[in-house]
Amino acid sequence: MTESVPAGEPEIVVVADPSAASEAAARRIASALAEAATNRGRADWLTTGGSTPTGIYRRLAVAPLRDAVPWDRVHLWWGDDRFVPRDHPLSNVMPVDQVLLGVAAYSGQSGSGESGIDIATGVRPGAPIPIANVHAMPIAKAIGEGYGPALAAARYDGELRALAATGGLDVASGFPVFDLVLLGLGPDGHLLSVFPGSPIWDAEAWVIDVPAPTHVEPHVARITLHPSVLGVARRILVVAHGAAKAEVLATILGPGRDARRWPAQAARRAGAAWILDAAAAARLAS
Numbered sequence: 001m002t003e004s005v006p007a008g009e010p011e012i013v014v015v016a017d018p019s020a021a022s023e024a025a026a027r028r029i030a031s032a033l034a035e036a037a038t039n040r041g042r043a044d045w046l047t048t049g050g051s052t053p054t055g056i057y058r059r060l061a062v063a064p065l066r067d068a069v070p071w072d073r074v075h076l077w078w079g080d081d082r083f084v085p086r087d088h089p090l091s092n093v094m095p096v097d098q099v100l101l102g103v104a105a106y107s108g109q110s111g112s113g114e115s116g117i118d119i120a121t122g123v124r125p126g127a128p129i130p131i132a133n134v135h136a137m138p139i140a141k142a143i144g145e146g147y148g149p150a151l152a153a154a155r156y157d158g159e160l161r162a163l164a165a166t167g168g169l170d171v172a173s174g175f176p177v178f179d180l181v182l183l184g185l186g187p188d189g190h191l192l193s194v195f196p197g198s199p200i201w202d203a204e205a206w207v208i209d210v211p212a213p214t215h216v217e218p219h220v221a222r223i224t225l226h227p228s229v230l231g232v233a234r235r236i237l238v239v240a241h242g243a244a245k246a247e248v249l250a251t252i253l254g255p256g257r258d259a260r261r262w263p264a265q266a267a268r269r270a271g272a273a274w275i276l277d278a279a280a281a282a283r284l285a286s
Contacts, residue, residue: 032180048184083220
């Protein structure tokens with residue numbers, strides 16, 4: 001079910017369950033990436049972590065959606081990540097490696113472990129994004145060199161600014177423009193690693209280090225993009241499911257507006273779509 005869209009508001013799409021939400025999101029992502037690659041010659045996708053993307057990646061990694069995207073022109077970025085190694089269970093990159101890219105198949109295993117695709121058939125498992133186009137935050141390098149999150153944030157900021165300076169990324173209102181941003185929703189109404197009351201809104205950097213939150217798990221230091229990137233993104237896709245998200249969604253999509261108190265409201269704008277399962281949407285005003 002898709003609600004009518006008032007001016008300045010996102011499209012609200014309510015589906016039956018988490019599986020349907022992942023399917024709907026994957027189809028929109030494939031379409032948006034293909035369109036951007038055709039129109040601009042490249043597609044810059046800012047993805048997320050947490051529990052939201054795994055089911056989406058699984059659908060994008062196999063036919064028919066895998067075959068609908070010119071992956072060689074897709075550049076993958078992260079909106080935030082935890083300050084842990086890339087292969088750590090808390091890493092936002094690990095689901096991409098394991099599910100979207102299917103790297104497990106190259107360790108001698110038969111297939112990806114998810115789809116049963118066998119390397120012996122000559123079909124590369126996963127989405128064939130060139131490794132140079134996968135722009136993970138340089139956290140592992142910072143950890144290996146003995147530095148903290150601030151340096152990793154500064155390096156990622158520098159990578160984005162260098163690309164913008166050569167015209168690879170557009171800049172609007174002082175922030176980089178991504179073709180597509182995929183977001184999940186935190187239980188406290190946060191998105192990216194921008195928590196309620198965060199001072200990040202006043203930062204000038206594009207990428208900021210964030211101390212480990214004490215009010216929400218995991219209690220791990222993070223790195224995040226500035227939430228203002230959401231105001232200039234070409235498309236935003238928010239995906240949320242489960243009854244535990246119903247109350248916070250009712251507030252975020254309710255009559256009040258205060259993005260500093262409810263950071264997810266930064267994605268409550270025209271050009272965004274919120275895909276919710278029935279349990280998450282249960283308390284929304286009809």
